[in-house]
Amino acid sequence: MGKNKIDAIGVLTPGGDAPGMNTAIRAVVRTAIFHNLRVYGIHKGWHGLITGQINPMDIKSVGGIINRGGTILHTHRCPEFRDPKLRAVAYKNLDEYGIDGVVVIGGDGSLAAANIVAKETDFHMVHIPASIDNDISCTDYTIGFDTAVNTALDAVDKIRDTAASHERVFVIEVMGRKHGILALEVGLVCGAEEIIIPEAKFNINKIADKINEGRERGKTSFIIVVAEGAISGAEFGKKLQKKLKRIKVRVSVLGHIQRGGSPTAISRELACKMGAKAVESIIAHRGSVMMAARSEYICAVPFKEVLKKKKRADLDHLRLAEMLSI
Numbered sequence: 001m002g003k004n005k006i007d008a009i010g011v012l013t014p015g016g017d018a019p020g021m022n023t024a025i026r027a028v029v030r031t032a033i034f035h036n037l038r039v040y041g042i043h044k045g046w047h048g049l050i051t052g053q054i055n056p057m058d059i060k061s062v063g064g065i066i067n068r069g070g071t072i073l074h075t076h077r078c079p080e081f082r083d084p085k086l087r088a089v090a091y092k093n094l095d096e097y098g099i100d101g102v103v104v105i106g107g108d109g110s111l112a113a114a115n116i117v118a119k120e121t122d123f124h125m126v127h128i129p130a131s132i133d134n135d136i137s138c139t140d141y142t143i144g145f146d147t148a149v150n151t152a153l154d155a156v157d158k159i160r161d162t163a164a165s166h167e168r169v170f171v172i173e174v175m176g177r178k179h180g181i182l183a184l185e186v187g188l189v190c191g192a193e194e195i196i197i198p199e200a201k202f203n204i205n206k207i208a209d210k211i212n213e214g215r216e217r218g219k220t221s222f223i224i225v226v227a228e229g230a231i232s233g234a235e236f237g238k239k240l241q242k243k244l245k246r247i248k249v250r251v252s253v254l255g256h257i258q259r260g261g262s263p264t265a266i267s268r269e270l271a272c273k274m275g276a277k278a279v280e281s282i283i284a285h286r287g288s289v290m291m292a293a294r295s296e297y298i299c300a301v302p303f304k305e306v307l308k309k310k311k312r313a314d315l316d317h318l319r320l321a322e323m324l325s326i
């Protein structure tokens with residue numbers, strides 16, 4: 001399966017960006033050059049592959065980006081990639097540039113699309129999981145997750161200062177699409193009094209009682225981290241304010257700030273290792289595989305295996321956070 005001789009590879013970053021994508025692009029480009037391959041940057045994700053926005057990359061084109069957030073290749077949500085006719089155009093473009101293998105750096109949507117390409121063609125497809133949501137199975141972490149957790153943590157710590165000064169309750173909405181993995185991690189490490197995630201039910205009366213009891217004990221601030229996939233911060237804030245007569249509730253939506261910024265050391269390390277291993281997996285004809293972080297090792301896991309499983313928030317972490325935030 002797959003093209004026999006590897007002369008050139010392409011790299012793209014479809015879907016939502018994540019801090020560390022640039023570090024991964026750098027690793028892919030430099031590893032490819034080290035192994036005497038030509039390497040092409042495909043701009044704006046799958047959309048750029050369809051429209052032929054493909055440019056050669058060299059050592060210099062990835063200089064000075066190891067620490068930069070976002071993606072120099074830009075990105076684009078591309079529902080039109082579902083159209084087989086447009087995918088045929090994309091495949092023709094890959095052939096025109098003599099590209100034999102493609103490294104796709106992105107989230108679960110990009111993985112699903114890469115799997116379709118792998119099934120329909122003989123291009124070597126490798127996926128590098130990069131998403132602030134950390135919602136991809138078979139890997140402990142995705143590139144960008146640690147950075148987003150730290151960005152959110154920094155914001156919550158600051159909000160805690162003003163919450164304590166005014167003796168208020170703050171509801172803080174965190175991203176994560178339909179998963180609570182990011183919110184749970186942020187809630188645990190910021191010492192949130194409550195964490196609301198789609199994977200667990202909440203009882204607004206019990207939460208209000210806990211806040212009232214805490215206030216009687218002299219607790220000044222309450223932080224409630226809400227995953228956007230569970231309920232909007234605004235809606236939760238309204239429900240809670242109705243139950244709390246004497247305590248003011250404020251809502252803060254962290255939003256896209258969580259997707260930006262310079263990647264942390266952990267996000268960069270993952271990106272360096274996964275980027276290099278992705279290219280070497282193509283050269284070694286490993287098939288359609290995703291790079292996966294397990295303990296401190298990077299493994300190559302077949303697409304089939306990754307797509308079979310669903311990652312879920314670890315409810316033991318929720319219990320731990322509850323126990324520690326009384």
Ligand code: F6P
Pocket residue numbers: 016077107131132133175176177228259
């Ligand atoms: O998947 C990453 C993510 O940031 C999610 O956490 C969020 O729900 C979504 O992307 C937002 O997407 P967009 O920037 O397209 O609104």
